[in-house]
Amino acid sequence: MSEGKLKIPMHVGIILDGNGRWAKEKGMKRTAGHLAGYKNLKRISKYILNSGTKYLSVFAFSTENFNRPIEEVNYLMNLFIEGFNKDRKFFMKENIKVVFSGRREKLSQEVLHAMDKMMEETENNTNGVLNICLNYGGRAEIVDAVNKIIKDNKENITEEEFKKYLYRDLPDIDLMIRTSGEIRISNFMLWQISYAELYFPKCYFPDFNELEYDRAIEEYTKRDRRFGGTSKNE
Numbered sequence: 404m405s406e407g408k409l410k411i412p413m414h415v416g417i418i419l420d421g422n423g424r425w426a427k428e429k430g431m432k433r434t435a436g437h438l439a440g441y442k443n444l445k446r447i448s449k450y451i452l453n454s455g456t457k458y459l460s461v462f463a464f465s466t467e468n469f470n471r472p473i474e475e476v477n478y479l480m481n482l483f484i485e486g487f488n489k490d491r492k493f494f495m496k497e498n499i500k501v502v503f504s505g506r507r508e509k510l511s512q513e514v515l516h517a518m519d520k521m522m523e524e525t526e527n528n529t530n531g532v533l534n535i536c537l538n539y540g541g542r543a544e545i546v547d548a549v550n551k552i553i554k555d556n557k558e559n560i561t562e563e564e565f566k567k568y569l570y571r572d573l574p575d576i577d578l579m580i581r582t583s584g585e586i587r588i589s590n591f592m593l594w595q596i597s598y599a600e601l602y603f604p605k606c607y608f609p610d611f612n613e614l615e616y617d618r619a620i621e622e623y624t625k626r627d628r629r630f631g632g633t634s635k636n637e
């Protein structure tokens with residue numbers, strides 16, 4: 404990607420959607436779509452974090468996704484265990500720091516162990532942060548923050564202080580992408596997207612490649628972000 408006149412977002416969020424439909428259209432099982440999605444996550448996170456963006460948050464599994472058939476949930480959990488254990492090497496090589504956001508409850512010891520090892524090993528990497536939202540819900544994050552605040556006996560709190568109680572201390576999301584053509588948020592990072600530019604490409608996540616991302620950045624570059632103020636172009 405030429406960085407000439409392009410605007411580079413500091414923090415990108417992606418709702419990784421459409422794995423199931425991608426597989427179905429190819430006559431494969433939904434789970435094949437999840438495997439393709441996981442492989443693409445490695446590829447696209449490397450590309451995005453090498454383009455100048457410092458933080459990438461991805462929605463990999465929502466608190467509500469536990470309502471899916473048990474076979475699909477189990478497949479995804481095994482994919483996380485095997486993937487995270489195998490790919491510590493990959494993220495070390497790419498110098499990417501991996502962190503997780505979400506509730507630990509309901510996740511098995513094996514999943515938690517794979518997540519913890521990944522975080523420990525990549526902790527000092529400096530070429531960007533990949534925040535994987537797993538068993539994550541935007542409302543759950545806000546409620547969990549409020550409960551921590553109550554425990555701390557706080558009576559009055561500012562937005563800046565509140566932010567520190569979220570799962571991760573990250574800057575706001577600048578560009579939020581949801582693949583697969585669905586135009587909704589589905590409980591993703593409600594606090595962090597308040598002024599994000601939203602972008603909804605039609606392609607399914609396994610097909611969301613470098614070219615598709617470049618298109619998103621071209622579109623983002625054209626947007627006039629006003630944050631409640633007046634246009635810089637006036």
Ligand code: IPE
Pocket residue numbers: 419420421422423424425463464465468479583
């Ligand atoms: C996104 O793909 C991955 C997860 C939610 C885990 P989907 O599984 O939602 O795929 P579609 O939306 O059914 O095509």
Ligand code: IPE
Pocket residue numbers: 418419420421462463464465468585587589
């Ligand atoms: C949102 O996708 C959650 C993730 C991508 C992990 P869903 O496929 O679960 O969302 P809905 O059900 O279409 O809103």
Ligand code: MG
Pocket residue numbers: 420421422
């Ligand atoms: Mg979906």
